[in-house]
Amino acid sequence: MxxxxxxxxxxxxxxxxxxxxxxxxxxxxxxxxxxxxxxxxxxxxxxxxxxxxxxxxxxxxxxxxxxxxxxxxxxxxxxxAGMDAVTGNATTVSGxxxxxxxxxxxxxxxxxxxxxxxxxxxxxxxxxxxxxxxxxxxxxxxxxxxxxxxxxxxxxxxxxxxxxxxxxxxxxxxxxxxxxxxxxxxxxxxxxxxxxxxxxxxxxxxxxxxxxxxxxHRKLLPESALTPAQRERVARFVAELPAAAQAPRFYRLASGAVLVEAQAPAKVGRGLSETHSIFMGETGEPARPQPGDL
Structure with a gap:
């Protein structure tokens, strides 16, 4: 395939x-x-x-x-799978x-x-x-x-x-x-x-x-465009990912927040994937997606 x-x-x-x-x-x-x-x-x-x-x-x-x-x-x-908007962390299963x-x-x-x-x-x-x-x-x-x-x-x-x-x-x-x-x-x-x-x-x-x-609505960003505080937050995020997860991608949303996503094989079924993600602001703090972001 x-x-x-x-x-x-x-x-x-x-x-x-x-x-x-x-x-x-x-x-x-x-x-x-x-x-x-x-x-x-x-x-x-x-x-x-x-x-x-x-x-x-x-x-x-x-x-x-x-x-x-x-x-x-x-x-x-x-x-x-639910989104935790308060902490900015989410894991969603495709479908x-x-x-x-x-x-x-x-x-x-x-x-x-x-x-x-x-x-x-x-x-x-x-x-x-x-x-x-x-x-x-x-x-x-x-x-x-x-x-x-x-x-x-x-x-x-x-x-x-x-x-x-x-x-x-x-x-x-x-x-x-x-x-x-x-x-x-x-x-x-x-x-x-x-x-x-x-x-x-x-x-x-x-x-x-x-x-x-x-x-x-999502503008792909290179990791170099992140602030030092955002890169520090991403390092913590990556450390918590499953071992088989792909490298994360970074997106600037319409509100200015940054979405970080990484794909990993899902545990609930063969051939399915799950998306691990965080939303963060300029200093790496948790951010909520706003209308028009997604």
């Missing part, structure tokens, strides 16, 4: 990703591919194999989905979050559930079909890798010794922005908007991190 960026770039995050799945009862378990007139376009996407057909659920089915959704939501909550609030975009979250919104010739229409859980092979996943220069989608098959396939990529300057969509299955959805006004709705356990990077 190895894939490496170019010598002049580094991988800021790599995480499994897929097209999102409807959460509200009328669209639960569904996803659609639309043009800007809400016309179904999945039959027009070049190279895409046939996929499942979805329809809005009848009221009786919606009631059953509400019950099932409540049980699943409770399970996700039980698995979620552990929950849905919250009401639909922010009812037309796209309750009345319909497009995961692709794209006029002819736009960038979203070029996304690979392997993102679709209803089309991709068993034991196959897609990873999103974000570097300073680009977003890359990688195909990983059942042979873990084989190199990952580069399915798609786009330069960062073709991305107009990204937002986290809390009203979603597991609270893990995000929308990526391209500069040609097309967009896609995806799901990832690292959705908030992806949004922060793709929206430039």
């Amino acid at each position: 190895d894939w490496y960026p170019e010598p002049d770039e580094s991988t800021l995050v790599r995480t499994p990703i897929r097209f999102a799945t409807g959460y509200a009862p009328p669209v639960a378990g569904s996803r659609w591919f639309r043009d800007t007139s809400r016309r179904d376009i999945q039959g027009e996407l070049p190279g895409w194999p046939a996929g499942p057909e979805y329809r809005l659920h009848a009221p009786a089915t919606q009631a059953a989905n509400r019950v099932g959704g409540g049980l699943l939501g409770g399970l996700a909550t039980a698995l979620k 552990a979050s929950k849905a919250s609030g009401k639909a922010q975009y009812p037309a796209d979250e309750v009345e319909d559930f497009p995961v692709l919104w794209a006029a002819p010739g736009t960038r979203a229409r070029s996304l690979p079909w392997q993102l679709d859980p209803g089309r991709r092979p068993d034991r196959y996943r897609v990873d999103a890798a974000v570097t300073e220069r680009r977003l890359v989608l990688l195909g990983v098959g059942s042979d873990m010794t084989a190199a990952a396939d580069v399915l798609w990529e786009t330069p960062r300057d073709a991305i107009a922005g990204a937002e986290h969509l809390a009203f979603s299955e597991g609270g893990n959805d995000l929308r990526i908007r391209f500069t040609d006004d097309s967009w896609t709705r995806l799901a990832s356990g690292d959705s908030q991190k992806l949004v922060g990077l793709l929206s430039d």
